[in-house]
Amino acid sequence: MHHKTRQFGKTENGWPLEIYEPSGLAPKILIMGSIHGDESLSTVLLSEALRSISPSDLKSAVILSANPDGILAGTRCNGRGVDLNRNYPTSNWEATPVYYRNRPDDPQNIALSPGRSGGSETETRAIMELIDALQPQLIVSLHGFLACIDDPDSSSIANDIALRTDMEMVPDVGYATPGSFGSWCKEHNIPIITYELPSTDILKMKEKHLPVLTDLLTGHYEHKLS
Ligand SMILES: [Zn+2]
Structure with missing residues (x-):
């Protein structure tokens, strides 16, 4: 089983940004892992789901890692210290440092850069162009x-995923996210579900989440798209 990748851009450190696509049809769903490089378990799970199916069963587009610089360095940010999930050119983008937390109960006190401006990073621009072309x-x-499914629209797909994964449905993550990818998608009227994995051990995580991710890849949810 050989899924083929296509390079759609480069990171600030020069690593390729790659996408897996179904052959011969336009994908309706785009699934993306690890915009935060310190959340690379999302890449592991997504990769395992992808490799469990044959290329002919793939219906969605998949980016295993939206932040290869961060994955290689084990950091939340990209190679220039920018939190890519605060770098989108949205109306609420802010130049002030981004404060985040590693764990739900931690104080939100680790500072990162949102970039020189919204869209300053090559990764951000590449993903915006890709979405423009794919129109998912x-x-x-x-x-x-954070163990939740975040969907401001509370869509039936999001509700089903929350139910299947025993996680809470929320309309936002509970704090402001200026310049986030989610904010950019909302401003462009693209439905987005932010799928926050839990902190359970990896084997339990695979048992619960691999079937859901596999269904997202193979078109199981397409009939629920509005
Ligand atoms: Zn994150």
């Missing part, structure tokens, strides 16, 4: 480890 009807962005 739904984007699912994987994160960790």
Whole structure:
């Protein structure tokens, strides 16, 4: 089984940004892992789901890692210290440092850069151009480890995923996210589900989440797209 990749851009450190696409049809769903490099478990799960199916069963577009610089360095940010999930040119983008937390109960006190301006990073621009070309009807962005499904529209797909994974449905993550990918998608009227993995051990995580991710890849949810 050999899924083929296509390079759609480069990171600030020069690594390729790659996408897996179904052959011969336009994908309706785009699934993306690891916009935060310290949440690379999302890449591991997504990769395992992808490799469990044959290329002819792939119906969605898949970006295993939206932040290869961060994955290689084990950091949340890209190679220039920018939190890519705060670098989108949205109306609420802010130049002030981004404060985040590693764990749900931690204080939000680790500072990162949102970039020189919205869209300053090559990764951000490449993903915006890609989405412009693909026109997906739904984007699912994987994160960790707040254990919730975030969908401001409370769509039936999001509700089903929450039910299947025993996670809470929320309309937002509970704090402001200026310049986030989710904010950019909302401003462009692209439905987006932010899928926050839990912090359970890896084997339990695979048992619960691989079937859901596999269904997202193979078109199981397409009939629910509005
Ligand atoms: Zn994240």
